[in-house]
Amino acid sequence: MPMSRGFGPMWWHGRFRGCGYRVTVPREAILDMLSKSDKHLSAEDIYMKVHTRYPAIGLTTIYRTLDILANMGLIFKFDFGDGRARYELVEGPKGKMHHHHLICTSCNRIIDYTDFIDDEVELLKRTEKGLLKKYNFKITNHLIQFYGLCEKCQKKGGD
Amino acid sequence: MPMSRGFGPMWWHGRFRGCGYRVTVPREAILDMLSKSDKHLSAEDIYMKVHTRYPAIGLTTIYRTLDILANMGLIFKFDFGDGRARYELVEGPKGKMHHHHLICTSCNRIIDYTDFIDDEVELLKRTEKGLLKKYNFKITNHLIQFYGLCEKCQKKGGD
């Protein structure tokens, strides 16, 4: 009941049942939290946020649930090179913008950007088609990340 | 002496000294091994290969050396999502082809490809210039990876 925010009647329930998964309090709590909160959260970030409202939910369940959600395609799992995985909702019913990440190699700050996506989509389409033909590799997903120095770290003299 | 392969008088010595690093047997052994052997090796892969010729070199030194080499820009460190980092030489004096990876999410096989790099380079150039202007983010590196199913795993019925 504290979960719903009125944008659809628990639209993910169907997905769960369809995959043979049960709908449980921890799963609802985690999905609800992800849909409301910041992006690129680590498992522990998520654990702490969920924990404030549901102290009974353990870190193990967070990991297990994130794994399921990633396999179902509801969330993305990222590695930004700092030793812990990061997660973000693929898109809510509202539809979040497709985006990529700029990763500062000095301070680990993450900047989302949504620019140049059109050009990129075109390139990717061509690439995916070509790779399918040449290697018979069926692409389901891609990752594009840029590494470098953010404004602050450039001034500080870099890493 | 068993290190040299005649393609340049230990060209990396200069880079080392320039960074204040000493040239040591383990470092030469590791670089030499990387220049001769397959790509996307894990730290343990490298350890075992180096170990056959230099049993005294420990795994700790492998990690430390790989870290230095990555910071110097001599090698790339990749994460393919299987829990261990992979490393490959950026390019030897012979010049290796710029390439990207297709990662099979079912069997973890890695396929290198060098196709469509021209189109990609053009897109990246534009993107980098635009991101620099908009976010004042100085890009030093990028990562592009495709995930999907290789030929074999498609036939097996996927993951």
Added chain:
DNA sequence: ATTGATAATGAAAATCGTTTTCAATAAGGA
């Protein structure tokens, strides 16, 4: 060549994110 300051090394222990184990609990079809 010898020396000396100190960077680099290896073994073992520590770290830390993530997984596994297992007994207890809860979801949801009957």
Added chain:
DNA sequence: TCCTTATTGAAAACGATTTTCATTATCAAT
């Protein structure tokens, strides 16, 4: 409501990587 079984949480296990620290090796100065 009952019953099967998926799900859970706590603790232990795991595994890649890092740290510690005493020893060794590099190399600039002699």
